Amino acid sequence: MTDTAQRNSTARKWPEGGVTRVPAWIYSDPDIFAREMEVFHYGKTWNFVGLDCEVAEPGSFKRSWVGERAVIVTRDLDGEIHVVENRCAHRGALLCWKNRGQAREITCPYHHWSYNLKGDLMGLPFLRGAQGKGGMPRDFDKSKNGLTRLRVARRGGTIWASYSDEVPPLEEYLGPEILMRLDRLVSRRPLRLLGYSRQIVKSNWKLYWENSRDPYHATLMHPFLSTFGILRTDGDYHSVPLKEGRHEYTYSQYDPELKNRSTEASKQIKSIRSDLEIKDKEVVTSVVDEFRDGMMGAFQVFPTVLVQQYFNCLVVRHVIPKGPGAHELSWTYFGYEGDDETINRLRLKQSNLVGPAGFVSLEDSEVLALMQPVVESCPESVQVLEMGGHGTEAQDTMMTETLIRAFYDFYRREMGL
């Protein structure tokens, strides 16, 4: 960090109005971004890195990311899961070039230093040189030159990693409300990987983070929801911040009769068109209520994922920051071992709802990609967050920005802003 940058960063002052105001510079300032990575992703957090069904067999690996850093999730030959940086301890070359696969060891393509799946350095060529010349010094200690290892925690079929020795255990970090919702989706049965969709969106990661904490926009910006009666502002809906604003969950009770009702709220939504019908109803209905609770919802675990269930479509949205002005969304769709043909078909069909081409998600990326140049051009401008009042408490409505306020309440404390 240069001296000038340091001065600018420390000179940043949050505008008047507390959590009801957000300054636009938090979406573009490179020093703020660098601090976020240190404080959050590389700090006292648990980062989602993958599902255990992605590394199902002993001797398998997958790539993932913690903040901007590439990591490898491995399952060693004893079946244990590890997370190591995808960076050779020697010269920093990228070790693993494939997204997923089988391996007994990890060998760097550059100088062939090789590591076991735990990240221990097992060997390197010409350790003792050649013809009595060169080689590593006698005191070179292989045991001190392994890959950087992250702490690993697992819950049901999910895998989490942390750089911090101080972060509380995962269960405590998540808290009982998130644990219950996570377990509902990932702990009752072994998971089965259905596949990925990936997209790059040129907007700051927090714009996306707020977006999935923002039920106010849902029925307005996503006309699909109101048009086909999946979710309406007049339905039963809960917005609940958790852990001092760190995490959150939202849920609604699916109401099949909603579409046929016209209410005061529905009349305010310009995008409602009651003349439209979905021809294949399997895409937008709970044909199989597999959790037997009629619930649909999503929750966020700071700072990496939104876990979502839309009828039978189960998906983890992994938000991977790519510098201050971009983020990748890595969508991992899953089901369960032993899923029959019907439920598998429903999952595949309903996955049209979310993802880069999702009926109720493509608008998010469209709007946010166009928003980034605007916030960059007016860094001193200030955004307004007063829907649902000024507080950060749980609310039983979609017409609220309480979850975003709660997030910035947490964010400002952690960032010292």
Add this chain to the structure above:
Amino acid sequence: MSEGGKTREMTKQPEPASAAAITRAELREFYDDYAACLDAEALEEFPAFFTEDALYRVISRENFDDGLEHATMYCLGRAMIEDRATATLKAALYQPRSLRHFISGVRIVGAEGDEVRAEANFLIVESLLESEPELLMVGRYLDRVVREDGRLKFRERTCVYDNYRIRTTLVIPV
């Protein structure tokens, strides 16, 4: 419908005869019409390129090569293709765009019963406001094509894209 009758008759014939029923030149014309429909964003005409029981999907090479079924767009049956078209035209919000589809390397790679298996490369260039045209997607079409009432139709069109990730969004079908 003499041609339809011919096709039905040919289902009883051995494979080489069926393959001869649909020529490479015909396929090229069919693919060009399909591309023109999408370039014009005439999505109301899009479902007519498919049979009633068609499978249409846009899937990443990553998933396809790994045998993973999830597809970024997944339509099982023409009803779902119609829903995709309607939802995009009537219930979606996206910035205005111009798309150009470039299809090349059209080949018939096999035949089975009344259908031919065909492949082609696609390249889609997207132009948005205030930015230079950019490559939106590149990949392969893996198709099963049949003749129905004298017209060629897709019984399956699997669009396998090479892009590691999609830039911003995928709005218009591939």
